[in-house]
Amino acid sequence: MKFTTEAWEQITPIYNDILVMPFITELQNGKLPIEKFQYYMMQDAKYLEHFGRVLAAIGSKLEDNQQAIDFFDFGKNALIVERALHEYYFELFGLEKNLKIEIEPICHHYTHFLKSTFAFDSIEVAVASILPCFWIYKKVGDEILKNQTENNNPYNKWIETYSGEEFADGVTKAINYVDIIAEKTTTTVRTQMLEAFTKASELEFLFWNAAYNTITWKR
Template identity: 45%
Template structure:
């Protein structure tokens, strides 16, 4: 069994909770209220800017030229591809760009930046992997069940598409290779990082669904 397969087994309950979440189910049904999706897109735009920075940190710290190139391409895609998607919805729903990260976004982006800065490249790779992998799986799950006229079809098609699939498989291959080179203690740190980011994925969906705000 590949290391990443063991990672997925470990977070199976978290992933199942994401699939059962009201935000995901209503998005799949096309019944998600517009204001909830607006919050999500605003926060996702802020998230992706820092996600790109985290990937660039991994690129800067990588020794292998291939890894430098791959992480740099991932970072560029996070900005270019996702920006086009966001601009579509910012226009459709007249969404104003947000400047403040809400609690889940703040926690998630700061965790990724700290991990990719201060931990090993292997642990940093495991921390960014859920954003690739969980989104691919959720996108495919929704794609298989959503109606064609779903108002969120553009979002669904992006994460269920072949281009994103290629990126996810590349990231999985990098993570497995880094795990093979790591010792037992570092592999445990990778597993912990993957689980924490997976938990933060759930909180990101949940913040959008509950319209969570800073309380004080």
């Protein structure tokens, strides 16, 4: 069985929970309160800054030149998407482009999980840890697009980004690379890859949950 097949089977219950969580269902029908989406976009801006750099760092460690080039591109595209999508919504919300954003608990935990995995675990485990952000977003974007009933959904720009063909191409490449890398490693490392993939998937759920419930540092 391919690694990604096994990994997706492992996190299917998490993915199913994501599809029915209020943040996603209300984003789909356009009823998500704007302040919850604002929180999400500001935290996502911070997340993608770190995510893009982790992707580039992974590329610097990959021995296969094409894989390295593609991971550099993944990192660049994450930052480009962050800038374009967030500038669009920041303007829509009337927020300053250079607004100082405090990174809140779940975003802080997720980004540090990715960075510490890259720093202290094998490159195979690091590659597995970044895949859920690609894959789950694509699956969720496709699911929302398929079930959407509101033509004037204020979140259409977000939906179009993550259900689009350009994003799909990157996701397909990332999945294939993870499988190639997993095939060449040991059973022990493959188990660690699965653990990292699962933890990152849990953090995807928690990220949207934090936005819906406006989870901040307790003072």
